[in-house]
Amino acid sequence: MKIKKNIPLIDQHDKFGFWGGKFGGNFIPETLKKPVEDLEILFGKLRKNKNFIKERDYYFKNWVGSPTSFIKLNNLTKHLRGAQIWTKVVSEANGGAHKIYNATVHCLIAKRAGKKYIVGDTGAGYAGKMLSMAAKKFGLKCKIFMGAKDIKRQKPNCDAMKKNGAEIVPVYTGSQTLVDAVSECMRYWVSNCDTTHMCVGSTVGPNIFVKICGWSTSQISRELFIQIKKEFGRIPKKVKLLNCVGGGSSSFGFWNEFMHYNKKQVEFIGIEAGGPKKSKRHAAPLTYGSKIGILHGASQYVNQDFEGQIEETESISAGLDYPGVSPIHCFLKDTKRARYTAATDEEALHAYKLVTKYENLNPSLEPSHAFAEAIKLAPKLSKDTVIIVNSCGDAHKDRDILRQRLGKF
Amino acid sequence: MSISPISLAFKNCKKEKRPALVTFTVAGDNTKKNSLKILNSIAKYADILELSFLHNCPIADGGQIQNSTYRSLKNGTTLKDTFQIAKKFKNKNPNKPLILMGYYNLIYQNGENNFIKNCKLSKVDGLIVVDLPWPENKKFAKKCKKKSINFVQLLSPTTSKKRMKKIIKDSHDMIYYISMLSTTGGKLKVPPKKILENYIKIKKINKNKNCVIGFGITNKSIKSFTNSDGVVIGSEICKEITRSLNNRQNPVTNVSKVVKRLKNKIL
Numbered sequence: 005m006k007i008k009k010n011i012p013l014i015d016q017h018d019k020f021g022f023w024g025g026k027f028g029g030n031f032i033p034e035t036l037k038k039p040v041e042d043l044e045i046l047f048g049k050l051r052k053n054k055n056f057i058k059e060r061d062y063y064f065k066n067w068v069g070s071p072t073s074f075i076k077l078n079n080l081t082k083h084l085r086g087a088q089i090w091t092k093v094v095s096e097a098n099g100g101a102h103k104i105y106n107a108t109v110h111c112l113i114a115k116r117a118g119k120k121y122i123v124g125d126t127g128a129g130y131a132g133k134m135l136s137m138a139a140k141k142f143g144l145k146c147k148i149f150m151g152a153k154d155i156k157r158q159k160p161n162c163d164a165m166k167k168n169g170a171e172i173v174p175v176y177t178g179s180q181t182l183v184d185a186v187s188e189c190m191r192y193w194v195s196n197c198d199t200t201h202m203c204v205g206s207t208v209g210p211n212i213f214v215k216i217c218g219w220s221t222s223q224i225s226r227e228l229f230i231q232i233k234k235e236f237g238r239i240p241k242k243v244k245l246l247n248c249v250g251g252g253s254s255s256f257g258f259w260n261e262f263m264h265y266n267k268k269q270v271e272f273i274g275i276e277a278g279g280p281k282k283s284k285r286h287a288a289p290l291t292y293g294s295k296i297g298i299l300h301g302a303s304q305y306v307n308q309d310f311e312g313q314i315e316e317t318e319s320i321s322a323g324l325d326y327p328g329v330s331p332i333h334c335f336l337k338d339t340k341r342a343r344y345t346a347a348t349d350e351e352a353l354h355a356y357k358l359v360t361k362y363e364n365l366n367p368s369l370e371p372s373h374a375f376a377e378a379i380k381l382a383p384k385l386s387k388d389t390v391i392i393v394n395s396c397g398d399a400h401k402d403r404d405i406l407r408q409r410l411g412k413f
Numbered sequence: 414m415s416i417s418p419i420s421l422a423f424k425n426c427k428k429e430k431r432p433a434l435v436t437f438t439v440a441g442d443n444t445k446k447n448s449l450k451i452l453n454s455i456a457k458y459a460d461i462l463e464l465s466f467l468h469n470c471p472i473a474d475g476g477q478i479q480n481s482t483y484r485s486l487k488n489g490t491t492l493k494d495t496f497q498i499a500k501k502f503k504n505k506n507p508n509k510p511l512i513l514m515g516y517y518n519l520i521y522q523n524g525e526n527n528f529i530k531n532c533k534l535s536k537v538d539g540l541i542v543v544d545l546p547w548p549e550n551k552k553f554a555k556k557c558k559k560k561s562i563n564f565v566q567l568l569s570p571t572t573s574k575k576r577m578k579k580i581i582k583d584s585h586d587m588i589y590y591i592s593m594l595s596t597t598g599g600k601l602k603v604p605p606k607k608i609l610e611n612y613i614k615i616k617k618i619n620k621n622k623n624c625v626i627g628f629g630i631t632n633k634s635i636k637s638f639t640n641s642d643g644v645v646i647g648s649e650i651c652k653e654i655t656r657s658l659n660n661r662q663n664p665v666t667n668v669s670k671v672v673k674r675l676k677n678k679i680l
Contacts, residue, residue, distance in 0.1 A: 020549060029549070030546070030549065031517055031544040031545060031549070032472075032544055032546060033472065033473040033543055033544060033546065033567070033569075033591075034546045034547075034567040034568060034569045034571075034572060034591065035473075035569040035570070035571050035591060035594055036571075037546050037569075037571065037572070037576075038571035038572065038573065038576075039571065177479060177483065178469060178470070178483075183470065184470075187470050187471065187472050190472040190473075191472060191473065191474070191475070191596045194472070194473055194594065194595065194596055195594055195595045195596055195599060196594065197571065197594060198571075198594060295522070297518050297521065297522060298516070298517055298518040298521060298544070299470060299518070300470070300472065301472065301544065303521075308518070308522070310522070311491060311492050311519065311522060311523075312468070312492075312518040312519040312521065312522035312523070313467075313468065313469045313486070314469055314470045
């Protein structure tokens with residue numbers, strides 16, 4: 005298994021949609037074959053269409069607010085006495101997280117496809133919030149599927165969705181989290197694919213959804229590439245790009261532009277959700293060697309029992325609380341281009357405390373997992389090493405959990 | 414080559430000038446014992462029986478079947494149990510075709526060859542894999558055919574004619590037409606006439622292929638399909654199990670009554 009040069013990673017799949025011959029694909033009911041194929045054809049055309057790119061860039065710049073800033077965390081760097089710690093504050097994007105890129109692109113596609121309705125899934129509520137924002141912006145009717153457990157723990161984002169006029173459909177099946185929301189959303193699409201466009205909230209799902217999402221979030225690394233060059237005059241000799249990984253949309257977007265750099269120069273480190281320290285449950289299929297299985301239309305490393313039932317996950321962070329992971333990350337793992345590790349709930353909370361103590365930054369629980377790894381790594385590394393953490397979400401949505409766990413917000 | 418039990422079932426129905434009644438139940442619903450009892454009792458009326466093996470992330474099942482699935486999972490039904498139920502049923506009803514239906518991950522984890530071997534040991538006659546569409550299913554379907562297990566191809570209202578032709582060409586003794594854009598057990602949102610139009614399109618491509626119609630078929634609508642090769646009843650049965658449990662009644666006798674009533678409508 006090898007990454008090819010000069011071809012975008014999202015296109016390095018075979019004719020059945022598999023990366024590395026085994027990750028991804030289209031494990032979908034017959035009814036969805038046609039809508040998925042239609043979407044493949046449409047997206048294939050649109051990404052080559054200059055007007056469409058112009059439109060995307062226009063909205064990214066003027067509505068999403070691109071570029072998001074790239075800053076050095078001086079105090080944290082000083083405190084840890086090792087590598088330089090930088091961050092790309094993607095949470096500055098309109099709505100407060102990277103999910104806006106995928107949501108915007110999906111709405112633009114839905115418009116071109118002549119669809120009036122758009123549906124999406126959400127875990128932390130960011131994908132849902134952004135989709136509802138974009139749907140409102142582009143005049144589409146929007147339904148968001150969300151696990152009942154997540155609705156409770158991410159109330160601020162639910163309020164935002166409602167304010168944007170979206171209908172939130174609570175999902176009561178299974179663990180009542182993201183995994184069930186995605187299933188329910190797909191079931192809805194099966195029943196309504198003639199009038200409705202589906203936006204999968206991360207780089208997961210049938211092949212085309214992985215591609216569209218990855219293509220959209222890659223905006224992050226396009227910006228970062230320019231910003232690093234401007235700041236350092238070149239790409240420094242030792243760069244580490246740290247990003248949390250749930251489904252894997254922000255990390256893929258954060259890394260894509262640096263894919264063909266030697267990993268000794270630009271290393272990718274993905275941080276999964278290790279769950280509570282004392283629990284056996286986690287949401288870290290890559291770190292803990294889960295087997296390959298099929299979830300939501302794609303083959304991937306996924307938490308499951310010996311028989312193939314998907315296992316329940318546990319994490320303080322709703323956005324990372326997913327038993328599977330993007331096929332593209334499975335490919336990056338097996339080609340050894342990226343390495344993956346996990347941070348526990350407690351480590352993420354500790355990181356949140358430390359970052360907010362030293363810096364004027366308010367990362368949500370998801371990127372706090374990545375900061376946890378940065379805090380672990382930095383003291384062991386030399387001062388010329390540049391650690392960059394994608395601060396891909398804002399903690400506003402986590403205020404209830406933070407108040408409960410840390411006693412303040 | 415000898416005729417498969419599935420083909421034979423259709424042939425017998427045609428002699429009686431009626432569609433085949435295909436039932437769908439969830440393995441282990443509401444208990445492993447009752448699940449077998451239900452199969453045994455409805456075998457009197459059903460021509461072909463589908464039994465689903467459980468998956469906890471079903472992306473195409475409607476509410477009723479999900480309820481049954483979760484109920485059964487909660488009771489601890491495993492894939493091994495499903496094969497046991499199938500085997501016991503086939504031992505008692507050796508000539509009744511039994512088709513297993515489910516999602517690919519369970520086959521994948523069991524290993525394709527191993528899964529087929531387990532099907533053979535339980536004398537299962539056919540397989541429906543909801544999330545393994547054509548052409549992705551070509552290789553596995555061939556493997557099944559080699560072991561005389563019918564791989565049932567699915568067609569839907571979104572399937573183009575060109576695609577239909579290719580799928581039908583690769584199909585075995587039975588094709589399943591999904592009546593509408595829906596998960597299982599949705600309300601019939603298209604008129605039966607429209608469904609039959611599509612059905613006739615399929616039959617025109619190859620009139621010798623047995624094609625059953627499923628999704629959304631109820632006590633009320635079943636009569637509209639008396640001229641088809643077969644009708645599938647699933648959610649109605651799952652719903653009846655749920656209803657019986659809520660009313661503290663025996664799901665086995667109740668389901669049997671429901672299936673009998675449905676059968677009478679197409680005689």
